[in-house]
Amino acid sequence: MxxxxxxxxxxxxxxxxxxxxxxxxxxxxxxxxxxxxxxxxxxxxxxxxxxxxxxxxxxxxxxxxxxxxxxxxxxxxKVTADPAILEMLSALREAGFFLGIITGKARRGLDYSLRQLNMEGVVDWTIAGDETERAKPDPECVDRALQQFRTSKEETMILGDTDADIGAGQNAGITACAVNWLPGFTPKPLTLTPDAVFRSPEELRFWLYRQENPLDG
Incomplete structure (x- = not known):
């Protein structure tokens, strides 16, 4: 990836x-x-x-x-940034991954939250819901990311908590994984089947490591 x-x-x-x-x-x-x-x-x-x-x-x-x-x-x-997620994002960028946010939020709402949570600059690129013509699960936002970073579908993964996120990934032909890792928050049950489900940021990092080093362990 x-x-x-x-x-x-x-x-x-x-x-x-x-x-x-x-x-x-x-x-x-x-x-x-x-x-x-x-x-x-x-x-x-x-x-x-x-x-x-x-x-x-x-x-x-x-x-x-x-x-x-x-x-x-x-x-x-009332909302605070999760230190484990911030640490994960920092470690992933240090490891050489490109990171993006693709959200249905309007740009005004996204930028406000990123500022308030001191998360500005934690990813390489963002696209908001009012910057696309079609919302997830349409793959438009994923396609825009592929064009932005010039990566292949095989090298790209989407992570989210809803069917819309998983559907956008599946419709784009990339790996689509679910997350359920925010303390105190339980996502609605999915009707789509993700490629994997991560219940902590550490699980994602371990999964990525195993993808890059399949013979270890």
Whole structure:
């Protein structure tokens, strides 16, 4: 492997709960409608700006967008970066891997979270949901990464916590692996079958080592 592509929410950071809460607040304050967590989860995938502009039916969609980001900023101090994930990313880059983030988050939300978590510069490249025409599981974001790094499909892996992540990898023809390694966060059960499931950053590093050194051990 040469290129590792990570999802963000639920994969590199436990930001999904504050995303859901921010959607709920925006819909309630601007549209006057209460959404359950399950209802919010069912519409996740596209960037938050697109979701709010699509589902705000009574109020001003742009006001809903601003309400979302105000709430997101107010809740973000509850989220901290996982030291094990930061150490893993640093070690992988030092070992020569190219690292990317491919997320459905809009650029505004992604950049805010990276700044707040002191994660700016921890990967080589990022692409946000509002920088592609089609959301995961469409492979567009993966194809863009392959073009950016000029790596082959055989040298590329996607890692994420949802069917959309696994589907994007499978649709692109690359290795697609699931992660369930954030303390206190349990991803929704997958319906797709990943190539591997990693329950800690150390498991991923060991798996990559074994791929490069199959005769060791």
């Amino acid at each position: 040469k290129l590792l592509l990570f999802d963000f929410d639920g994969t590199l950071a436990d930001t999904l709960p504050i995303c859901i809460a921010s959607f709920q607040e925006a819909f309630l304050q601007v549209d006057g409608v209460e959404w359950s967590e399950e209802e919010i989860e069912d519409i996740l995938g596209p960037p938050e700006t697109e979701i709010l502009r699509t589902y705000t039916k009574h109020g001003d969609p742009e006001e809903a967008v601003e309400c979302f980001y105000e709430t997101y900023a107010s809740l973000h101090p």
